[in-house]
Amino acid sequence: DTGVSQDPRHKITKRGQNVTFRCDPISEHNRLYWYRQTLGQGPEFLTYFQNEAQLEKSRLLSDRFSAERPKGSFSTLEIQRTEQGDSAMYLCASSGPRRQGGTDTQYFGPGTRLTVL
Amino acid sequence: RKEVEQDPGPFNVPEGATVAFNCTYSNSASQSFFWYRQDCRKEPKLLMSVYSSGNEDGRFTAQLNRASQYISLLIRDSKLSDSATYLCVVNGKATGNKLTFGGGTRVLVKP
Numbered sequence: 593d594t595g596v597s598q599d600p601r602h603k604i605t606k607r608g609q610n611v612t613f614r615c616d617p618i619s620e621h622n623r624l625y626w627y628r629q630t631l632g633q634g635p636e637f638l639t640y641f642q643n644e645a646q647l648e649k650s651r652l653l654s655d656r657f658s659a660e661r662p663k664g665s666f667s668t669l670e671i672q673r674t675e676q677g678d679s680a681m682y683l684c685a686s687s688g689p690r691r692q693g694g695t696d697t698q699y700f701g702p703g704t705r706l707t708v709l
Numbered sequence: 710r711k712e713v714e715q716d717p718g719p720f721n722v723p724e725g726a727t728v729a730f731n732c733t734y735s736n737s738a739s740q741s742f743f744w745y746r747q748d749c750r751k752e753p754k755l756l757m758s759v760y761s762s763g764n765e766d767g768r769f770t771a772q773l774n775r776a777s778q779y780i781s782l783l784i785r786d787s788k789l790s791d792s793a794t795y796l797c798v799v800n801g802k803a804t805g806n807k808l809t810f811g812g813g814t815r816v817l818v819k820p
Contacts, residue, residue, distance in 0.1 A: 625807065625808075627808075632717075632812070633812055633813075634713075634796050634810030634811050634812050634813050635753065635796075635808075635810050636810070637807035637808065637809070640806065640807055648806070648807060650807075683752060683753075685808075696741070696800070696806075697743075697755055697758070698755075698808060699755070700752040700753050700754070701752060702751070702752050703752050705750075
């Protein structure tokens with residue numbers, strides 16, 4: 593157990609509905625990342641926060657997607673007007689301040705599996 | 710062309726045998742390299758970082774070739790529990806930033 597938690601673990605929704613996922617990072621970590629993984633592929637980067645600031649967003653993050661980390665702790669990822677192509681595993685990862693000379697290891701949560709019918 | 714490319718496999722490995730596989734990356738400015746392991750329907754977990762001089766962790770050995778832009782992973786004395794997908798991962802910056810994953814290499818260790 594890496595300490596990153598995600599909720600819900602599974603979500604089934606109908607096309608056109610909005611969904612929201614939550615990620616709680618490891619408590620001392622200041623960086624939080626969202627990735628998306630489809631079957632047979634590696635995870636793809638969506639967005640990244642350092643504390644409460646969203647510093648980078650992928651082109652994959654269309655205007656139907658929004659992510660927040662209001663207090664620099666937990667984060668939410670919302671998908672509006674879901675489409676069948678949004679079906680995937682949504683993974684959250686966190687990392688802490690890099691120790692001198694060390695690498696910035698990202699630890700992943702168990703993911704939220706989204707199925708859009 | 711994908712930024713990180715891997716042979717998807719599967720590599721069917723007899724228990725106790727050695728298996729090795731590579732991945733190639735396209736961004737010559739990449740600074741950090743990792744192997745993650747992912748079990749079916751689970752999250753990726755860090756297996757090991759890959760250092761320029763090469764490094765070993767028990768039965769696992771990772772190598773980095775910056776000139777040819779590839780990373781390798783070798784597993785000795787394969788165990789049934791080594792069956793998983795191995796993800797090659799590259800980070801473009803030394804500090805916290807997005808990871809770029811390969812598609813994974815599936816390894817199946819059989820008795």
